[in-house]
Amino acid sequence: MAWILKAKYRSAIFSSLMCFTSTLYAGEAINVFIRDDVLTAYEDFVGDRDVTTITDFSGEYVRRDVIDMVIALQALRIGGFNLQLKFTPGFVSFRESNLLEKGEQLLHFDSYWQTDLTAKAHLLFISAPVIKKGQYYAGIFHAPSNRAVEQLKDATGLSKLTAVSSPKWHTDWQTLHSLSLKKVFAEPEWISQARMVSKGWVDFMLMPLLPSLNNRFTLSEVELVANKHLIVLLNDSRHYAVSRLHPEGERAFAALQKGLTILRQQGRITKAYKQAGFIPNLDDYQVVNPQ
Numbered sequence: 001m002a003w004i005l006k007a008k009y010r011s012a013i014f015s016s017l018m019c020f021t022s023t024l025y026a027g028e029a030i031n032v033f034i035r036d037d038v039l040t041a042y043e044d045f046v047g048d049r050d051v052t053t054i055t056d057f058s059g060e061y062v063r064r065d066v067i068d069m070v071i072a073l074q075a076l077r078i079g080g081f082n083l084q085l086k087f088t089p090g091f092v093s094f095r096e097s098n099l100l101e102k103g104e105q106l107l108h109f110d111s112y113w114q115t116d117l118t119a120k121a122h123l124l125f126i127s128a129p130v131i132k133k134g135q136y137y138a139g140i141f142h143a144p145s146n147r148a149v150e151q152l153k154d155a156t157g158l159s160k161l162t163a164v165s166s167p168k169w170h171t172d173w174q175t176l177h178s179l180s181l182k183k184v185f186a187e188p189e190w191i192s193q194a195r196m197v198s199k200g201w202v203d204f205m206l207m208p209l210l211p212s213l214n215n216r217f218t219l220s221e222v223e224l225v226a227n228k229h230l231i232v233l234l235n236d237s238r239h240y241a242v243s244r245l246h247p248e249g250e251r252a253f254a255a256l257q258k259g260l261t262i263l264r265q266q267g268r269i270t271k272a273y274k275q276a277g278f279i280p281n282l283d284d285y286q287v288v289n290p291q
Contacts, residue, residue: 029086030106030248033099036089037219038065038110046070052077057272064208064278069109071130071269072240075259081252100124103245106252111238113171123244125253128260129237130269135279136234137287138172138206139215139226143197149204153229155179155288161203164193171236172206178289179232191222198222206232211277231285 034042044061046054052074057067085106099105101123114133117126142149149161164185165172176184185202187193196202198221207224209215215226242253263269273279 029084031086031088032107032109033090033105034069034087034109035065038063038069039087039089042066042069055268057275058212060212062212062276063210064273064276065110067272067276067278068111068130068238068240071260071263071272072107072109072256074268075256075263076252077259078262079255079257079259081255083248100241100243101245103243103247103249105243106246106248107240107242107256109240112241113169113234113236114239115170115236116168117239117241120241125242125244125249127240127242127253127256128264129239130260131238131273131279133235133237134233134291135270135273136236136238137209137231137280137285138234139209140204140230140232141197141207141215141217141224141226142204143200144223144225146200146203149227150225152227154286155230158288164196164202164205166190166193171234175232175234175289176206191219194219194222194224198224206234208278209280211280229286230288231280233287233289233291235291 041061041063045059045063045066051070054070054074057070100108101120111130114126114129117124140149140152144150148157152158152161158179158181161181162183162185163176163179163181164187165176166188167173167186168188173184185196187196193202193205194217197205204227205224207217207226209226209231210217215228217224240256242256243249246252260269270279
């Protein structure tokens with residue numbers, strides 16, 4: 001059963017509060033913008049559970065960005081960051097990066113590629129890797145009606161196909177260009193990329209695997225499925241970004257780093273991504289660009 005974004009994203013009803021302690025009133029909470037679909041999936045996955053105690057990452061609503069968010073919140077708690085966070089939904093992507101750089105947002109719960117963060121290190125604290133280099137494999141997602149991509153079983157047919165991504169995502173962009181595709185289209189907005197693929201204007205896009213949803217993604221009028229045989233290595237590490245200019249940035253970063261170190265030592269980070277299927281069993285797939 002595909003995960004379907006709930007109408008209005010529940011944002012008309014409430015904003016989500018993550019309470020670490022009762023020392024602050026809601027009005028004093030630190031506001032953090034979260035992309036609408038990520039927040040909805042996060043709320044569905046966590047439910048009534050205390051997010052800081054979750055160790056089971058199986059289930060219908062688990063996604064890579066949801067795991068990122070849960071691990072970051074757990075690391076902050078373990079590291080001793082006790083302020084209250086208010087999650088505000090909105091259609092934000094690169095805007096989040098701008099808010100971080102200006103000090104208007106504390107941190108971003110969705111991890112970034114290291115390549116995308118390096119040039120901004122003077123504005124952002126860059127965490128230890130949450131996904132190490134060589135661990136991240138993306139699915140080749142296409143419209144269900146696209147038989148050319150569906151029937152692809154090895155890399156030889158890629159030269160006849162088109163893909164879409166954004167040059168701002170350096171790792172994705174460079175990887176796609178290394179595959180000798182027919183053409184790679186540039187589109188800055190993720191949702192527009194998904195629509196282009198869903199409508200058949202472009203053959204495929206790279207996305208995290210969604211094993212709990214049978215690698216099928218549904219969002220409003222968009223429906224995509226992953227090729228069952230092939231995956232693509234995105235050979236970079238992923239990190240959290242914390243604003244250097246936010247008043248709580250330095251303290252939050254120190255707590256995040258401490259918590260990530262402890263979670264890594266306990267084996268909980270890799271276990272989470274493996275349990276959810278985002279670090280896949282390579283016996284089940286052929287990697288089109290092995291290193």
